């Protein structure tokens with residue numbers, strides 16, 4: 217087996233960006249991806265077929281009062297979860313990085329907003345984000361969006377009236393979806409098939425943007441290659457490669473100078489814990505700790521007006537962040553949340569209007585479906601999940617088909633996060649009433665996004681990596697992805713994943729000889 | 734189309750119950766959909782059950798619940814499910830969505846809780862009744878496919 221410069225485990229949001237940047241700088245990169253190969257032409261527009269894209273690797277055990285919903289919230293195969301993510305890309309706010317210093321709660325990030333801001337700006341220019349920086353009054357400082365905002369269809373116009381009546385503000389939702397042709401990718405058609413994966417490349421999934429760049433540099437992607445162990449030298453202080461198993465179960469060794477784990481927030485700690493007694497890079501004992509998941513506060517309603525709920529992007533059309541800054545000033549609980557308003561909705565699947573009101577059956581359901589097809593409205597609050605050390609990934613006593621212990625996750629929301637979610641739900645109902653909904657109701661708590669588990673920090677005592685994702689204990693072992701987040705904020709994580717990964721890639725390239733020595 | 738995982742009795746019970754929950758499910762091919770998914774490789778399984786922290790194979794989920802359904806109906810109404818009036822099956826559904834009806838086994842070989850089975854079957858039935866190109870057409874909403882499915886729920890081979 218030939219040695220390569222860099223092995224990246226996982227071909228999702230973080231892995232594909234990292235591969236593109238390192239290979240463009242001349243490094244030889246191999247991506248090992250546990251799932252199958254997926255191509256744009258496989259992305260069938262159907263909520264039933266869309267389920268193929270979900271996590272299909274080793275089963276994950278879950279317990280706790282608010283399980284994180286691993287299968288719904290993770291992808292598998294080329295592009296990972298990000299292949300069918302909805303591309304809602306807001307920035308974290310200044311406060312999010314300093315929750316401990318400001319409020320004596322949770323933990324601080326080892327960086328400030330100003331450290332990451334230039335990377336947000338670079339990424340939005342490279343990838344393209346549609347938005348309106350002046351209307352988005354809550355947005356921390358940053359360059360204007362490179363693309364005009366997404367259009368507002370009937371659903372968002374109807375709901376926005378409710379916000380306005382209550383003195384609350386709305387802006388276009390920032391989306392990594394092209395509102396016009398950009399970077400050789402076409403404009404969106406606003407047909408709401410994003411959850412099935414966007415085959416046109418209007419949405420900046422890994423298959424649309426960074427993977428083609430990596431492949432152009434001859435990055436080798438090996439599919440059906442589940443990494444099972446990170447290998448180190450005798451000292452245990454240097455990574456030398458990995459073991460992976462192919463579809464037939466053959467164990468293969470791949471050596472490299474640098475190993476980067478980009479297998480998302482559950483599988484990264486699972487791999488570390490399986491790679492050494494007590495876990496690799498685990499001097500802090502924190503590998504697997506502080507798993508977080510935003511709580512989705514779901515609001516549904518029916519309106520007399522036509523809402524055309526089939527139009528737009530799956531992520532939504534408008535944004536409200538009135539309940540974001542000043543985390544201690546919420547009516548209930550503690551933290552930040554944002555409203556994503558007017559998601560494009562299909563009739564079926566977990567997020568479809570058919571599933572929104574599970575008590576309806578028979579003739580009443582038939583009547584509801586006919587009305588909802590043209591008069592349904594919805595919005596979702598993305599609610600901060602405070603980090604709790606006991607919310608963790610551990611190894612199970614059960615094993616996968618390769619004999620590797622399964623991941624076992626415990627997640628019970630912090631009482632203040634749960635209260636925040638309840639407050640958001642109530643606010644949502646008030647807004648729908650003000651918007652003139654004739655019927656309105658909430659959905660159950662839905663977990664969305666997975667973060668934490670390998671948090672970054674200043675020291676090996678309080679964290680697994682430094683701010684570049686470099687493991688404190690092993691200089692040439694890096695982690696990329698939302699697993700690095702010490703706190704979750706109340707915004708979707710993937711824009712921040714991109715900004716952090718870009719920052720790490722520059723660090724690796726600028727410090728190459730030190731990293732591998 | 735022959736069934737591969739379910740027997741005729743199971744198919745009839747599935748059709749009957751799902752059609753009472755989601756009118757139109759039977760003619761939309763609900764039992765073929767479930768039968769096909771139960772015989773597909775785990776990785777390609779398209780059933781909503783995947784989302785609910787359950788791992789394939791899923792056959793026992795459906796067959797054990799169908800058995801429990803028949804048993805509970807017989808206990809309550811002293812007749813076969815197929816002989817229930819519209820009002821009776823509706824009453825039974827309103828119970829099963831909230832709790833296990835009397836006779837639903839809770840010890841030994843336990844089927845899924847009745848409310849979970851109701852939720853899953855309802856979602857499956859909505860998938861085939863409302864989630865296909867032809868159903869969009871009949872609801873007068875545009876499908877706007879980027880890539881149209883070659884079959885409503887069979888993965889291309």
Ligand SMILES: Cc1cc2nc3c(=O)[nH]c(=O)nc-3n(C[C@H](O)[C@H](O)[C@H](O)COP(=O)(O)OP(=O)(O)OC[C@H]3O[C@@H](n4cnc5c(N)ncnc54)[C@H](O)[C@@H]3O)c2cc1C
Nearest residue numbers: 226228229230250296297298302303304443697708709710
């Ligand atoms: C339905 C959905 C909607 C979402 N919408 C949004 C949104 O609107 N905005 C937003 O910001 N975020 C959204 N997200 C979250 C977003 O997808 C993730 O934050 C992001 O993809 C994380 O990037 P990642 O590279 O860490 O992981 P992923 O993109 O999941 O990539 C990880 C890859 O690693 C592979 N892998 C795992 N284990 C191994 C192993 N042992 N060996 C080899 N490979 C392995 C996986 O198969 C996967 O391909 C959404 C997610 C989902 C599922």
Ligand code: SF4
Nearest residue numbers: 404405407408410414
């Ligand atoms: S709505 Fe836009 S981003 Fe979503 S799948 Fe269609 S073209 Fe792609």
